[in-house]
Amino acid sequence: MSKQKRNTHSPELKAKVALEAVRGLKTANEIAQEFxxxxxxxxxxxxxxxxxxxxxxxxxxxxxxxxxxxSDEKLYGEIGRLKMELDWLKKKSGINLP
Known part of the structure; x- marks a missing residue:
C-alpha cells in the first residue's frame, strides 16, 4: 500500500477558485474539474x-x-528599571545624591 502525498495549493489558486465559485457561472463540480x-x-x-x-x-x-x-504600563516599567539602575549606581559610586 502506497501513501499518497497531500496536495498543497497556492493562495493564488485558492483565490481564483473561490472567486470563480462566488461568480456562480459554473457549478462546483465544473470548477473543481477545471482546477x-x-x-x-x-x-x-x-x-x-x-x-x-x-x-x-x-x-x-x-x-x-x-x-x-x-503604553502606561510600559512607561511605568521603564521608570522602575531606571530607578533601580540609578540606585545601584549611587551605591557603587559612593556618592550621596538626593
Missing amino acids: GVHPVQVGQWKKALLADSASLFDKKRGPKPKPEYQ
Whole structure:
C-alpha cells in the first residue's frame, strides 16, 4: 500500500477558485474539474472568502492606535528599571545624591 502525498495549493489558486465559485457561472463540480481540486474544497474556499472579505476593507492607513493602558504600563516599567539602575549606581559610586 502506497501513501499518497497531500496536495498543497497556492493562495493564488485558492483565490481564483473561490472567486470563480462566488461568480456562480459554473457549478462546483465544473470548477473543481477545471482546477483539479475536490468539489468540497471549492465550497470551503468560497465560504472562507466570503467570511474574510469584510476584513479586506476594514484596514485603515497609518499606524494603529495603541491601547492607553499598554503604553502606561510600559512607561511605568521603564521608570522602575531606571530607578533601580540609578540606585545601584549611587551605591557603587559612593556618592550621596538626593
